[in-house]
Amino acid sequence: MTATAQHPVDQNLKRTVRTTAVRPMRTRRSRSATTALQKTIAYLLLSLAGLLSIGPFVWVGLASLKRPVDAFSLPPVWDFTPTLQAYQILWNDRGFGHFLLNTLLVGVLTTVISLLVAAPAAYALSRFRHVSGLWILLAALVFRALPRMAVVLPFYYLARLTGLYDTQVLLIAVLVAVNQPFTIWLLRDFFAGIPEELEESAMVDGCSRIQAFRRIILPVAGPGLVTAAVFTFLLAYQEYMIPLVLTQTSAVTLPVFIAQFSTENIQDWPVISAAAVSLALPIVGLVMLAQRFLVAGLTAGSTKG
């Protein structure tokens, strides 16, 4: 590791050194010779990491295109004739579309409601310097870390009594609540980065605080809102325990569907693989489109503090 990872920092140094005109005590030639070798090794390691990262998905993607007899064979059959049979079974006979639509519906509604509720609160928390704001933030931090079960268990008990069990309304309400602390923290960071002079000058011109927030701050916070939306949607799309406990048939989301399906029918492995691919593709596509926002969200707040 020592020899191979040497590069990144050298590279950094090279940049800074160049600008400040302080050269390291090494000859130019020996430096460029090691550079080429180290560069190759670093890129090889990165390629290996990338391969390990997506390898299982490639394997499953191939399986989804195989006939069962090829899918269950090791050593692997590489020169198979691809077939969409598994996808046909999945979408036509297993009602995958229904679960996908339900998951998307739950995800989108959770995202919209989460942002509508969290954005004003996050803005207020970024501007209000009284100690009660701190307590709300600390409470949110604790909620963010809580195990789902501690919150979901009473919902299960009450929902079965009231008939809300297995409905989208309950699922969305719980998802919004569980995601609220995270969304508040994320958005607060973005709002804190917007200078207060912006809305203050608008308020001097006669805007109310609410108007200033709606007309001046929200438009500027666009990228932050998109980041929060991507994350909230991801959390809702990925969630397993909440729908597992609170749904049974009509409000079931994809992670629960796939987990159940795969433990019950492992002999349908190509079909399960097709399900995994069908579930992963939209979300991977979304992430490729929104990589910038995802990276912004993941690193928000971590580098400032």
Add this chain to the structure above:
Amino acid sequence: MKRREFTLLAAPSVVLMTVLMIAPLVTTVVLSLNQFSYGTSLKWVGLKNYAQLLASPELHSSLLFTVLFVIGTTTLKLFLGFALALLLNFAVRARSVFLGALLVPLVVPPVVGALIYGWMFREDIGVGFYQYLLTLMGINIEWFSSTPGAIALLVGQNVWQDISFAALIFLAGLQVVPAEPLEAALVDGANWLQRQRYIIMPSLSGLFAFVSMMSVMDSFRIFDSIAVTTGGGPNGTTESLMFLAYKVSFQQSQLGLGSAMSMLTVIGIVLLLVPFLVLTKRQFRNAR
């Protein structure tokens, strides 16, 4: 900002969290003092559930597994995540391609990632490609029927799926490491390892704390991946605290005992959070 404005803007969120999080949490505390299952009425038993749990070997073994899992995943994520960040920081040209590949497991739902990862190591039905490659190399590990194998499988799955989070955080940090101390160190003849140890790592210490905190919190409440790979086996040796709570509540229908189990996990997590809460409070005070 005036208090009236703050109240107006923050109220919906605060009310929502009070009704949908604080109230259920308090309910869980009450439920944990009762004996009941779905459909039966509550029967007050006081602290009996807690006493029963604290004395049960199942809780001890699940606590042991959870602690091992937390330590294993967090250590690996810190080391490998930092190494990946160094590599990514260097690979300027193709960075977004590599980042894209690394992000795929992170955005796929953990259950699905765990299912896929588990299949790669199955030995029984001809779907385990990695297991096949390992066998070719003469390595034969029982990932599902031996305890060390099952723990390694779960740790590996978690690291595989979440590593890019740590890598991204460290990468963001590396890009803002101040240049002057590095130059000085280089002029003084510090080698690569010394520069990492005395300049880069101290300047990223806040990020190491942040990444470990996130990893500890998430690993402490691990459930999804266990439910769909080892199912807690072999012999219950990979049952995490949350998995045990789920099993007790919904498979054995002892909702009171399950509530108590959840509350014990809550207490554990809050204790782990204390340093982070103190840090946040200090930052807030300084900003004010």
